[in-house]
Amino acid sequence: MLKRFLPTGRHVVIGIPFFWLLLFFLLPFVIVLKISFAEAEVAIPPYTEIFVWAENQLQILLNLGNYVFLSEDELYLLAYLSSLKIALVSTLLCLLIGYPMAYAIARADKQAQTILLMLIMMPTWTAILIRVYAWMGILSNNGLLNSVLMGIGLIDEPLQILNTNLAVYIGIVYSYLPFMVLPLYANLVKHDLSLLEAAADLGAGRIATFWKITVPLSKSGIVAGCMLVFIPVVGEFVIPELLGGPETLMIGKVLWQEFFNNRDWPVAASLAVVMLAILLVPIILFNRNQAKELEDKP
Amino acid sequence: MKRWSFSNLMLWVGLAFIYLPMVILVIYSFNDSRLVTVWGGWSVRWYASLLDNRQLMGAVMRSLEIALYTAIAAVALGTLAAFVLTRIPRFRGRTLFGGMVTAPLVMPEVITGLSLLLLFVAMAQLIGWPAERGMTTIWIAHTTFSSAYVAVVVMSRLRELDLSIEEAAMDLGAKPWKVFFLITIPMIAPSLVAGGMLAFALSLDDLVLASFVSGPGATTLPMEIFSAVRLGVKPDINAIASLILLVISLFTFLAWYFTRRAEDRRRRSIQQLLDETRPERDPRPQPEVA
Numbered sequence: 001m002l003k004r005f006l007p008t009g010r011h012v013v014i015g016i017p018f019f020w021l022l023l024f025f026l027l028p029f030v031i032v033l034k035i036s037f038a039e040a041e042v043a044i045p046p047y048t049e050i051f052v053w054a055e056n057q058l059q060i061l062l063n064l065g066n067y068v069f070l071s072e073d074e075l076y077l078l079a080y081l082s083s084l085k086i087a088l089v090s091t092l093l094c095l096l097i098g099y100p101m102a103y104a105i106a107r108a109d110k111q112a113q114t115i116l117l118m119l120i121m122m123p124t125w126t127a128i129l130i131r132v133y134a135w136m137g138i139l140s141n142n143g144l145l146n147s148v149l150m151g152i153g154l155i156d157e158p159l160q161i162l163n164t165n166l167a168v169y170i171g172i173v174y175s176y177l178p179f180m181v182l183p184l185y186a187n188l189v190k191h192d193l194s195l196l197e198a199a200a201d202l203g204a205g206r207i208a209t210f211w212k213i214t215v216p217l218s219k220s221g222i223v224a225g226c227m228l229v230f231i232p233v234v235g236e237f238v239i240p241e242l243l244g245g246p247e248t249l250m251i252g253k254v255l256w257q258e259f260f261n262n263r264d265w266p267v268a269a270s271l272a273v274v275m276l277a278i279l280l281v282p283i284i285l286f287n288r289n290q291a292k293e294l295e296d297k298p
Numbered sequence: 299m300k301r302w303s304f305s306n307l308m309l310w311v312g313l314a315f316i317y318l319p320m321v322i323l324v325i326y327s328f329n330d331s332r333l334v335t336v337w338g339g340w341s342v343r344w345y346a347s348l349l350d351n352r353q354l355m356g357a358v359m360r361s362l363e364i365a366l367y368t369a370i371a372a373v374a375l376g377t378l379a380a381f382v383l384t385r386i387p388r389f390r391g392r393t394l395f396g397g398m399v400t401a402p403l404v405m406p407e408v409i410t411g412l413s414l415l416l417l418f419v420a421m422a423q424l425i426g427w428p429a430e431r432g433m434t435t436i437w438i439a440h441t442t443f444s445s446a447y448v449a450v451v452v453m454s455r456l457r458e459l460d461l462s463i464e465e466a467a468m469d470l471g472a473k474p475w476k477v478f479f480l481i482t483i484p485m486i487a488p489s490l491v492a493g494g495m496l497a498f499a500l501s502l503d504d505l506v507l508a509s510f511v512s513g514p515g516a517t518t519l520p521m522e523i524f525s526a527v528r529l530g531v532k533p534d535i536n537a538i539a540s541l542i543l544l545v546i547s548l549f550t551f552l553a554w555y556f557t558r559r560a561e562d563r564r565r566r567s568i569q570q571l572l573d574e575t576r577p578e579r580d581p582r583p584q585p586e587v588a
Contacts, residue, residue: 009475010386013378013381014389014395017375017378017379017382017395017399017445018398020445021379021395021399024414024417024439024442025398025401025402025442026398028410031420045423097312100308101309103305104305104308104309107305116309116313118550118554119313119316119317121554122550125495125496126503127520127542127543127546128503129505129520129524130543131319133323133527133535133539134319134323135319136530138319140530174316174319228403228404231405231406235406235407235408235409236406237407237506238506238524241528242527259412260509269412272409272412275406282404283404283405286401286404287400290396290400294383294384
C-alpha cells in the first residue's frame with residue numbers, strides 16, 4: 001500500500017533536475033513579471049506589494065506605470081533598437097568569419113581537427129572578462145594598435161577606437177566567434193562528401209555546389225550558431241560597459257544602471273520582461289532546433 | 299582549389315584574431331613600467347605585488363571555492379538532465395523540460411541574474427531563506443546555468459553510446475541504477491570530466507550573475523577585477539589576468555589531452571575485446587569432439 005505513494009526511480013531521476021529548473025529557472029521569471037507591476041519604494045525590498053489582504057479579501061494592485069514609463073521615455077526604445085542592431089550586425093560578422101573557419105576545420109584531416117577544435121574551444125573556457133580587458137589595452141589612444149599604426153606612418157594622430165561602437169563590435173565578434181564556429185563545425189563534419197562528388201559529376205562548379213548543397217545542408221548549424229550569438233548579445237553588459245562609450249546604448253547596460261545605480265527594481269524588472277518578450281521567438285526557435293538535432297541523431 | 303585556400307586562410311586569421319590579444323596581455327603583464335602603455339623592460343614586480351594584495355587574494359580563494367562546488371553540483375544535475383532527455387523518450391512535461399535545459403545557454407545574463415535575485419528576495423520574505431545573500435546564492439545561480447552546458451556535453455556523448463551494452467546488462471538482471479553507475483557512468487566519464495571543467499571555468503568567469511545575487515562581503519574575483527578595470531588598464535590586473543589565462547589554458551589543455559588518450563585507449567580495448575570474443579559468441583551448439 002505504502003509502495004504506491006513512494007516515488008519510483010524514474011520519478012526521482014526526472015524529478016530532481018525538473019524541480020531544480022522549475023524553482024531556479026522558471027519561477028524567477030514569474031517573479032520578475034510580478035515585480036514589474038509593482039512600484040518602487042524606499043524600503044527593503046525596494047518595491048510595493050502587489051497582493052494585499054485587506055478587509056478579508058485579496059486585493060491585487062497592478063501598476064502599469066513602469067510600462068507606460070518605458071514607452072514614454074525615448075531612451076529605452078532607442079536602447080532596445082540599438083541592442084538589436086548591434087546584435088544583428090555582430091551575428092552576421094561572426095557568421096561571415098566563422099563559416100569559413102568551421103569549413104576549413106571540418107575538411108582538415110582527423111589529427112588536425114582535434115587540435116584545431118581545442119584551439120577554438122579553449123577561449124570559450126577562459127574568462128570573457130579578461131579577454132575583453134585585453135582589448136582595452138590594445139585599442140586605447142596610446143595603446144598598442146595606435147602605436148603600431150603611427151610607427152609605420154599610416155596615421156599621424158591616434159585613432160579614437162576605445163569607447164566607441166567599433167570597439168564594441170570588435171569585442172563582441174571576438175568573444176562570441178567560438179560559439180558560432182563550434183555548432184557550424186559539428187554540422188559540417190557530418191556532411192556526406194559523396195553528395196559533393198555527385199554534384200561535381202553532374203557538372204556543377206565548386207561555387208554552385210557550395211551554395212546549392214553545403215549551405216542548405218548546414219542550415220541547422222547556421223541557426224544554432226546565430227542564435228547562440230544573437231540572443232545573449234542583445235542583453236550583453238560587460239562588453240559595452242568596458243569597450244563602449246557614451247554613444248553606446250545597449251539594453252543590458254541600461255538595465256544594470258536602473259538596478260544598481262537608480263535602485264529602481266520594478267523598472268529593471270519591466271525592462272527584463274520586455275527584453276524577454278522580444279527574445280522569446282528566437283529562444284523558441286533555438287530550442288526547437290536543438291530538440292530536432294536531438295531527434296535526428298541515431 | 300581556390301576556396302580551400304580561402305577557408306584555410308580565414309581559419310588562420312581567425313585563430314590569430316582570437317589568440318593575439320591574449321598573448322599581448324601576457325607580454326604586457328611583465329612590463330616594468332607603471333604606465334601600462336609604455337614599455338619599461340621586463341619585470342615580475344606586478345606578480346610579486348599580487349601576493350600582498352589581501353583583498354584580491356581573498357576574492358581568488360572565494361571564487362575558486364564557489365567554482366569547485368559549482369562544478370560538482372552542475373555535473374550531477376547536468377548528467378541527470380542529459381540522461382532524462384536521451385533515455386526517457388516520453389513523460390509529461392518533456393518539451394518544457396527540454397526547453398528549460400537548453401534555454402540557459404542563450405538567456406542573457408542580466409535577465410537570469412535579476413530574476414534569480416528577485417526569487418531569493420521573495421523567498422527570504424516568505425520562508426526566511428536565504429537570510430543573507432552570498433556564496434550559497436552565487437553557487438545556486440552558477441549551478442543552474444552551467445548545468446545546461448554540462449547537459450549539452452554529456453548529451454552528445456550519451457547519444458553516440460552503444461545502447462546494446464546497457465540493454466545487455468539490463469537483460470542479465472541488473473537494476474537500472476546499477477546499470478547507470480556501473481556501465482553508463484564509466485563509459486561517459488570523459489565527458490563528465492569535460493563538463494565539470496567547463497562548469498568550473500564558467501563559474502570562475504562569471505561577473506553578471508554574481509553581481510546580482512551576491513551580498514555584502516562576498517566579492518568574487520571577476521567582481522573585483524571589474525571594479526578595478528572600469529576606469530582603465532592597471533598593471534596588477536594585467537598580472538592576475540595573465541595568471542588566470544595561463545592556469546585555465548594549461549588546465550584545459552591537460553584535461554583535453556587526458557580525456558583524448560583515455561578515449562583512444564577505451565576504443566582500442568573495446569575493439570580488441572570484440573575481436574577476441576567474437577568466435578565464442580557463436581550461438582550454434584559446439585560439435586562434440588570425439
